Amino acid sequence: MSFIGSLIHISKEGVEHMESLFFIRVAGLVIIILGLSACAIATQTYLPDGSQGYSISCDGAGVGINVCYEKAGELCGAGGYDLIDREGQIVPYGVATASGGQAFISYGSFNTKSIMIHCRNQNKSK
Numbered sequence: 001m002s003f004i005g006s007l008i009h010i011s012k013e014g015v016e017h018m019e020s021l022f023f024i025r026v027a028g029l030v031i032i033i034l035g036l037s038a039c040a041i042a043t044q045t046y047l048p049d050g051s052q053g054y055s056i057s058c059d060g061a062g063v064g065i066n067v068c069y070e071k072a073g074e075l076c077g078a079g080g081y082d083l084i085d086r087e088g089q090i091v092p093y094g095v096a097t098a099s100g101g102q103a104f105i106s107y108g109s110f111n112t113k114s115i116m117i118h119c120r121n122q123n124k125s126k
Contacts, residue, residue, distance in 0.1 A: 040071035053118040079121030088113040
C-alpha cells in the first residue's frame with residue numbers, strides 16, 4: 001500500500017471513529033437534557049374557585065414526587081398548602097439511527113409527575 005493509500009485508509013477509519021463519537025456525544029447530550037429536566041417547574045394558575053394556585057411538574061425517571069412537594073414548600077413557605085390534585089404517568093420512547101453500517105438504539109420510558117396546590121396564606125384578591 002502506498003503512503004497516500006495508507007493516509008486514505010486511516011482517514012476512513014478516522015471518519016468511522018468520529019461518527020461513533022458523534023453518537024456517543026448525542027447520547028450524552030440526551031442524558032444531560034433529561035437530567036436538567038428533572039427539576040420542579042411551577043406555573044401559577046387559577047383554581048376552580050377563582051383563587052390562585054400552582055401547577056408543579058417534577059418529571060424524570062430518577063426524580064420522586066417529593067421534588068414537587070419540596071417546590072410547593074418553597075413557594076408557600078410556613079403558611080403551608082392544600083393539595084388540589086396529583087397526577088403521574090409513564091411515557092415510553094424509542095430512538096434509532098443508522099449510519100455507515102453502525103446503529104444506535106435507545107429506548108425506555110419517561111416519568112411525568114405533577115401536583116396542583118393552593119397556598120394557604122394566599123387570598124382570592126392576590
